[in-house]
Amino acid sequence: MVFGAVEAGGTKFVVAIGDETGKVIKRETYPTTEPGETMKYVEQFFKQYEDELEAIGVGSFGPIDVRKSSPTYGYITSTPKLAWRNYDIVGALKNAFHVPIGFTTDVNAAALGEVTLGxxxxxxxxxxxxxxxxxxxxxxxxxxxxxxxxxxxxxxxxxxxxxxxxxxxxxxxxxxxxxxxxxxxxxxxxxxxxxxxxxxxxxxxxxxxxxxxxxxxxxxxxxxxxxxxxxxxxxxxxxxxxxxxxxxxxxxxxxxxxxxxxxxxxxxKLEDDAGITGCILLAIQTKQEN
CATH class of the missing domain: 3.30.420.40 (ATPase, nucleotide binding domain)
Known part of the structure; x- marks a missing residue:
């Protein structure tokens, strides 16, 4: 049983697999280029753990749409990074992996990491x-x-x-x-x-x-x-x-x-791991809620 994490930043994406305690087991980093290229690497990373994957937590650069009732929930919206504007990042992950997906900002994820383990x-x-x-x-x-x-x-x-x-x-x-x-x-x-x-x-x-x-x-x-x-x-x-x-x-x-x-x-306390740790914890929370 493992939990996936995506810390989507404006310059780099950090992806990780963690356990039920929030500990990072394995992580990789990819440059933030355009969605087709970057998300291909993200999906390839998680495919290795597809049989064990329980949920994925995503902490993203923004602005993003976090209202679950909204037709654009899960989108990166009016970002100055034009290639990512109005991009359905949650939808892309749901199409690739049939697991619950939690979605918030990168800084909310970091706050969750620091209040839980930091x-x-x-x-x-x-x-x-x-x-x-x-x-x-x-x-x-x-x-x-x-x-x-x-x-x-x-x-x-x-x-x-x-x-x-x-x-x-x-x-x-x-x-x-x-x-x-x-x-x-x-x-x-x-x-x-x-x-x-x-x-x-x-x-x-x-x-x-x-x-x-x-x-x-x-x-x-x-x-x-x-x-x-x-x-x-x-x-x-x-x-x-x-x-x-x-x-x-x-x-x-x-x-x-x-x-x-x-x-x-x-x-x-978690230094540069605050965000990715928070994304793992978000994945755990999302699994518990579904």
């Missing part, structure tokens, strides 16, 4: 935020992934621009959203270097923390998660964490009593 294990709620090329966030609330008419798009909340920041923003939709001002692409265009090349520049990380802390204040006031896990390539610069905690404390200004910030705002 940095928020034992808690009933957490947020997972990835800050890399873009910014995305997912949440588990009372043990369930947060979804409504759609899924969270918390990377695009509006934040107050720093008074000395003259960069116009990197989001094609919004001038002053979190992703446009604080994602890896914004850092590179504002400073002329990649984040990893700016590790020793205090000005870079103070500005980054200025925007991240605003977002965390909003998330904390609205969702009250028991823990906030922040991953992604930019946050491998661990010097950002104490800056964010300090600035969040200043912004909250004693209005509410947050948990100890050292324990409240943390890096992922």
């Amino acid at each position: 940095a928020a294990e034992g808690l009933s709620s957490c947020m997972y935020i990835t800050i890399g090329t873009g910014i995305g966030a997912g949440a588990v609330v009372n043990g369930k992934m947060l979804e409504g008419y759609s899924h969270p798009e918390m990377g695009h909340i509006m934040v107050r621009r720093h008074k000395h920041d003259r960069y116009t923003g990197n989001c094609p939709y919004h001038d002053d959203c979190l992703e446009g001002l604080a994602a890896g692409g914004a850092i590179e265009k504002r400073w002329g270097k990649k984040a990893v090349e700016l590790a020793d520049n205090e000005e870079v990380w103070n500005l980054e923390a200025h925007y991240i802390a605003q977002a965390l204040m909003n998330y904390s006031l609205i969702l009250s998660p028991e823990r906030i896990v922040i991953g992604g390539g930019v946050m491998k610069q661990r010097q950002v964490f104490p800056l964010v905690r300090q600035k969040l404390k200043t912004l909250i200004a004693g209005y509410i009593q947050l948990p100890d910030l050292e324990e409240y705002i943390v890096p992922p």
